[in-house]
Amino acid sequence: MIPALEARPRLAPGCRLRDSAGQPRVLLMPERALQLNGPSLEIVQRCDGKHTVREIVAELQARYAKAKPQKVEQDILGYLALLHDQRAVDFE
């Protein structure tokens, strides 16, 4: 499900980033572990129930200023939809 821009994504119960310094960042969830890097990590780190999708898009557009803003937005919406379908993220 593609989220609305005003939705606030939040990691679902039982889903969390592994908190071990110096090791690859991994999103842990029931029976699964996703290795995250670059943009995927930056998106997941902002799934805190406080940032809106619009804010996440704006922050990453600023960070990846060389990429087309429209493409950054589409990628973020697609990735959040994927995480939602896997029950890793709730839209609040």
Added chain:
Amino acid sequence: MSSTTPSPLALVAEVTHRCPLHCVYCSNPLELTSRERELPTDAWGRVLREAAELGVLQVDFTGGEPLARPDLADLICTARGAGLYTNLITSGRPLDEKRLDELVTAGLDHFQLSFQAAREEMANEFAGARAHKEKLQVAGWVKKQRIALTLNFVIHRRNLDQLDEMIALTEKIGPGRVEFAHVQYYGWAFANRSRLLPTRDQLDRSLEILKRAEERLKGRIRVEYVVPDYYAKYPKACMGGWGRKIALITPEGDVLPCHAAKILPGLSFENVQNRSLRKIWEQSDAFRKFRGEDWMQEPCRSCDRRTQDFGGCRCQAFLLVGDSAATDPVCSLSPRRNVVDAILAEVNAATPIAAAPKTEWLYRPNPA
């Protein structure tokens, strides 16, 4: 050796064989470990820290019934402190809300609650215990906590026709995830197989129902299921491959590549009381025996699928054709597939069992 041996990703911690249920398809071995021989708290603590250092991401606390151990919250706390994701695989008894609070506070991430059926009478029959009502109550308590909840329905010939009711019960409870796990034929399930193996018609109907449910519940409840492997064209990648992803520790501390490995002849298992988990994982005979491809026979040896299914299940090969290095006989390419086909022919020829008398089950007992 150590540089080429992959790290395990998950540790299955069978912390006890004691259990208030007596399920007719229990995956525990026929010879159960007694309470006196169980590893003490500090030994488990050391093993959990060693597992995290070895690269393990997730630990499954299972049994028997892990809640039977009074130190379960301590073990969860140690595991979480070492950086592991903690799963509790449980019948939900014995438990009250206060103890659940303690487990969550200790760092429990994921509560996986087993169900034997949607109807109380049947569930209690398969479990050999009156447990179903309490499970419903436990599910309600877990829902109030901010942890993941999975319902795990064990399905087989006698309850497969009530799949719609199980899905309805799942929706009523509202977990993040549900597993419909076909019985796997090892241990107690192998002993009860003729009563548990579904018919082809049942299976086909059930797969349609599950596909529809998966689509309909997408984004709300993650629905997962697999085809029972006797009916599959290719074998399952048992444990993700022998000694590749998963290590299992028995209640007394023996380290096994899978739940049933102790039935295999000629294998000896090392114990975490005598050697580090890393050394056992990398060097023990049991883990090296079927790791990689050197042990494979034809048709596996030259098969393109050998890197996907790793030759299937060693225990199944031994149980069905008496050779633990044979191609898993459920594989359509196996020269011994006829053994599986004969079992299926018998199941599919039989008149449907309406309600087999309860006394015909072989129930799993509780160890001393």
